Amino acid sequence: MGFVNKPKTVKGQETLDKIILEAERLFSEQGYYKTSVKEITKAAEVGIGTFYIYFKDKRSVYQAILTDYGHIIRKTIAENISQADTRIEAERIGIETFLNLVRTRPSMYNVIWQALYVDKKLFIDYYTTFSENYKKQIRAAQDKGEIIKSYDPEVLSYMLMGISNFIGLRYAMFDDKDDLDPILDDVMKVMVKGLYSKE
Template structure:
């Protein structure tokens, strides 16, 4: 995330370590106490630094929270990109399957992502909208390219992007957050199979 009015990025290795401790502490504190139940002192105490150190990097509590949101978006997109790139030459359907699998595996390990991201709706609605709008914009751009290249069917790319994002989010809730022992490979494969074959395209039984 680039430096902005809320965040001043560290310029030294020591500063980077302190910055990382603050981020990790904020993540834990927000997850355990919620944004409104947390204070800056909770974060600095958890990080083992003074209050003044916090203000070297962040304007206020909302600044560090906003930074966390931007990092989650980046982490999710990078996890998906790495999984797809590692697979080599694959078609778009397999890219979607691997992308979904990567997301499920990530949120299974980091269920606090859901808590912190969705709490933004009650902290600042514009943050919640911006988080998903940005994600959707990047996703729909990829879909339009796949459509142009003949790898996906025609349709409203924005609707398709948010539909796929919705599937990932709620399938993730059920099989990565509620059920820590779910077979995520099966879940991802089944979700893409249903999308590929269609939910309302029931095959007629052949006469015997």
């Protein structure tokens, strides 16, 4: 990541991790624009000069967090769906993995969606990267005959991301007490059988 100066020692990595952790917490709790570098360094118990060893500015640490979120989500989903036998099974596991991730790190929604106001290009790039990865999986499933080949992979990628994002909002951010199994059952029924009655 070009916006982070990577440390060369274990102690340096620990310091960097503290800065990122506190920046993430503050961005989530009070927003990007209401958070200052001074507040981040105070919370991380480091000097302001130490912050600038690793980051050019506040936007750089925000971008590091955003990039890390994307990497964690994609990597965790990829690991969990690797043993799936079908695309349908992989889709369910992927959605469940995403919901469990945001349940354990609810700050993800707060921080990610702020990108729309911090820098619209960051927001676009974040979801475009997800779409590009999704499209590869969709095309592979189309080649196997699991997904109808005439459907546009890009349209499908954003539809499926939309399902995950808004199911996540309701059942991971608004309220995380619900059992995910019946929710996932309904989502998968709609995906497999369609939405509208054929009568």
